[in-house]
Amino acid sequence: MLEVTGITRRFGGVTALEDVSFTIGQGSITGVIGPNGAGKTTLFNIITGIYSRTSGCVKLEGRDISGLSPERLARLGMVRTFQNIELFSTMSVLENVMVGLHTKSSSGLLACSLKMPWSIVEERRIRESAMQWLEFTGITDLAGDAAGNLPFGKGRLLEIARALAVQPRIILMDEPAAGLNSQETLALARLIEKIRGMGITVVLVEHDMELVMDVCDRIVVLNLGRKLAAGTPREIQENEEVIAAYLGEG
Amino acid sequence: MKRELLKFLLFAVLILAAPLAFKGGYLMNVLVFVGINTMLAVALNLLLGYAGQISLGHAGFFGIGAYLSGILTATYGWNPWLAMPLAALAVGILAGLIGFPILKLKGHYLAMATLGLGIIIYIVFNETVDLTGGPSGFSGIPNLSVGSFVFNNDIRNYYLAWTFALAVVLFSVNLAGSRVGRALRAVHDSEVAARVMGVNARVLKVQVFALSAVISSLAGSLYAHTMTFVSPASFGFNFSVELLTMVVIGGLGSVYGSFLGAALLTLLPELLRGAQDYDIIIYGGLLMIMVMFMPGGLVRGIPDLFRRAAGIRGGAGNA
Numbered sequence: 085m086l087e088v089t090g091i092t093r094r095f096g097g098v099t100a101l102e103d104v105s106f107t108i109g110q111g112s113i114t115g116v117i118g119p120n121g122a123g124k125t126t127l128f129n130i131i132t133g134i135y136s137r138t139s140g141c142v143k144l145e146g147r148d149i150s151g152l153s154p155e156r157l158a159r160l161g162m163v164r165t166f167q168n169i170e171l172f173s174t175m176s177v178l179e180n181v182m183v184g185l186h187t188k189s190s191s192g193l194l195a196c197s198l199k200m201p202w203s204i205v206e207e208r209r210i211r212e213s214a215m216q217w218l219e220f221t222g223i224t225d226l227a228g229d230a231a232g233n234l235p236f237g238k239g240r241l242l243e244i245a246r247a248l249a250v251q252p253r254i255i256l257m258d259e260p261a262a263g264l265n266s267q268e269t270l271a272l273a274r275l276i277e278k279i280r281g282m283g284i285t286v287v288l289v290e291h292d293m294e295l296v297m298d299v300c301d302r303i304v305v306l307n308l309g310r311k312l313a314a315g316t317p318r319e320i321q322e323n324e325e326v327i328a329a330y331l332g333e334g
Numbered sequence: 335m336k337r338e339l340l341k342f343l344l345f346a347v348l349i350l351a352a353p354l355a356f357k358g359g360y361l362m363n364v365l366v367f368v369g370i371n372t373m374l375a376v377a378l379n380l381l382l383g384y385a386g387q388i389s390l391g392h393a394g395f396f397g398i399g400a401y402l403s404g405i406l407t408a409t410y411g412w413n414p415w416l417a418m419p420l421a422a423l424a425v426g427i428l429a430g431l432i433g434f435p436i437l438k439l440k441g442h443y444l445a446m447a448t449l450g451l452g453i454i455i456y457i458v459f460n461e462t463v464d465l466t467g468g469p470s471g472f473s474g475i476p477n478l479s480v481g482s483f484v485f486n487n488d489i490r491n492y493y494l495a496w497t498f499a500l501a502v503v504l505f506s507v508n509l510a511g512s513r514v515g516r517a518l519r520a521v522h523d524s525e526v527a528a529r530v531m532g533v534n535a536r537v538l539k540v541q542v543f544a545l546s547a548v549i550s551s552l553a554g555s556l557y558a559h560t561m562t563f564v565s566p567a568s569f570g571f572n573f574s575v576e577l578l579t580m581v582v583i584g585g586l587g588s589v590y591g592s593f594l595g596a597a598l599l600t601l602l603p604e605l606l607r608g609a610q611d612y613d614i615i616i617y618g619g620l621l622m623i624m625v626m627f628m629p630g631g632l633v634r635g636i637p638d639l640f641r642r643a644a645g646i647r648g649g650a651g652n653a
Binding site for chain 2: 132134153157158159163164166170173174175179182183184187192193196197198199203206207210246247
């Protein structure tokens with residue numbers, strides 16, 4: 085599904101990532117973990133086209149996607165969420181999800197401004213489809229609220245609903261449990277499993293070990309910009325190098 | 335959606351009935367310019383209020399529309415109805431070509447680039463004396479006409495200008511509530527998230543920049559044909575700032591707010607006849623007051639005031 089080969093990224097003299105490789109299977113849930121500064125978010129930003137890489141290659145379903153822009157990747161079925169929630173804060177909750185349907189609609193500037201019949205039909209379809217994603221994530225009752233006024237936990241759910249509206253084949257979530265209380269984290273775990281149930285491959289960067297061990301099939305551990313280990317949650321828990329890295333004995 | 339249409343119809347009826355209340359007179363002439371300035375403010379608002387991209391050069395696009403219409407009709411004898419869309423097309427292409435590189439810039443840098451663009455256009459108007467008549471202006475531009483009906487007095491020009499302005503308002507309201515309008519606002523709120531959702535922010539910004547320039551050019555053509563005379567002074571940096579002030583005072587991201595801003599700033603100089611040399615100071619002061627006390631513009635600030643007044647009364651009742 086997703087194949088990362090030899091990704092290296094240098095910022096000036098600092099090497100943030102060095103020769104990181106791993107593969108992610110179709111329909112799996114994979115966790116990327118590691119101590120602070122391990123390069124997890126940099127890796128996400130490179131895979132999702134926000135940063136450029138110094139060298140290496142990313143393949144999505146066999147197709148080389150390294151260096152493609154986020155908007156191209158959205159059309160190829162890859163979408164992500166952000167650590168600090170990037171909502172369209174001046175828009176309503178429903179409108180946020182409607183933006184997620186951008187690639188699934190096509191009315192242009194003139195058709196929209198002139199209210200051509202097909203653009204009206206399309207608009208109705210976008211609205212209905214967006215409502216379904218709000219329902220899926222359980223925030224239908226907030227549809228009319230301003231996204232900027234949502235409590236953090238609901239904002240997270242909205243961001244996920246919006247990402248799902250793109251109808252991706254793979255979704256990358258950057259610390260989805262950050263800032264959530266334990267109840268919300270539990271609900272998030274169920275939601276992630278529900279997303280996988282639809283056949284969508286999930287990749288998480290996460291600090292919450294309980295969540296990672298709970299939902300992930302496989303875990304990739306980064307430390308100081310290198311891949312330290314990869315395996316099932318059990319293998320990772322028993323891996324001495326990983327334990328050392330986390331306890332700071334490396 | 336129905337509510338938007340009702341709002342527009344109410345607005346259109348008010349606009350079309352306004353001349354009955356004023357019964358001609360000097361004010362009619364000013365109201366023609368309210369119409370033209372509404373087109374300009376709405377155009378700039380699409381760029382600034384929706385897409386979040388600043389332009390300090392819009393007076394330039396307005397000017398190119400005016401001069402192209404004037405020159406094609408007065409010098410080359412074209413039909414004005416042909417000159418107008420052609421000028422708009424030329425301005426749209428120009429804005430697209432310029433927009434592609436400069437809309438990569440953000441914030442202050444974009445402001446500086448568009449400022450420079452406006453100044454260059456202004457200099458061209460002044461220096462190409464053979465074509466534009468230079469600083470002393472360009473005269474003899476014909477009025478628009480349909481058959482033998484000539485738009486040559488204030489009341490006729492009022493309906494002419496407002497037919498265009500109302501069309502631009504409806505067009506923009508439709509756009510704002512659509513898929514493309516949402517994408518524009520998304521780019522404004524979080525460009526990176528918009529791109530992750532598949533919005534091609536770069537192309538979208540260039541599109542709206544060009545659209546905004548095309549509307550400004552149409553307003554310029556109308557201006558030229560109603561005034562029959564144009565000079566560079568109308569298209570300088572001061573006017574770009576005035577347009578910006580209209581948009582901010584009216585309300586960023588509100589089409590009807592742009593009408594309020596345009597109406598206020600067009601009528602204000604008439605009310606402040608004695609203080610003419612101080613107009614730029616007054617605009618500056620207004621802008622500061624608005625940004626400090628009504629950051630949402632008149633269109634949101636006035637209802638807020640009423641609500642607050644009602645709230646205070648309600649509070650007193652409870653006590």
